[in-house]
Amino acid sequence: MENRYLEYSELLKKNALKSTPQRVAMLGILEKMGHADVDHIYNEIKKEFVSISLATVYKNINTMLEAGIIQEIKVPQKKSKFEITKHKHSHFICEKCGEVFDIKRPRQLDIELPEGFRAKEASVMIHGVCKRCA
Amino acid sequence: MENRYLEYSELLKKNALKSTPQRVAMLGILEKMGHADVDHIYNEIKKEFVSISLATVYKNINTMLEAGIIQEIKVPQKKSKFEITKHKHSHFICEKCGEVFDIKRPRQLDIELPEGFRAKEASVMIHGVCKRCA
């Protein structure tokens, strides 16, 4: 995997956030892992920034969430995972290993909503067994 | 709304759980509210069981979750809500008021999964604006 330092640095600035080595590293970790929870990120980033604070990880997650740079994936019974915001997709969660995988979103969804309700977004999550656990 | 004490009592026993007034009351609250978080349940049940412990509410939620009697609904940025397990449906979450509504699930979903992945369940959540907030 090549170095995306500049890419992430730009991404942060474009969203009116300062580009710091810690933030860039967090994005790199999310890129590498695909989906990671707070502890994954913290344990991973500590390898590079030995004295980084867990509070900084939380603050940056919240800041980047608000900016829309990253997104939260909540799965029943599990800790939240985060991912870099990318083109729309759906998630597959393996009920054996707990891993989250990106999958193509359904081509179309015909949902019947009650009168007066307006939909803006649909999120689809598939639960099942992944290839490795099958 | 009629009294479903016996119904809930049976539901608990059928799932090898003891039927206690606290558990039955929790189910009644979930029935009445549709979707409630821990605090909703605790505040509501305290009206009837003044000295109930929050720990009991947590323990019963976990026990009933494991038994499959209730289910957890996790929405990004919000506290988990719980509902009584019923026939399959999808959820609509209002981005204004945060309320969760049950909606009909899509008639069909054509999802393309990677080779080797097996789907068991699909959960669809629609984000939008509810009738009251529109």
Added chain:
DNA sequence: CTCTATGCAAAAACTTTGCAGGGAT
């Protein structure tokens, strides 16, 4: 009668906040 559930208190786990110093623009 036996075994699980409850209530209370304490502990653990998780997340946010305040502040002083450091770094980015």
Added chain:
DNA sequence: ATCCCTGCAAAGTTTTTGCATAGAG
């Protein structure tokens, strides 16, 4: 030079645990 970010420590929140007593089957 200014304002935001970081790290640390403390506080706040949320959830779990241990234990004695009460209650269900």
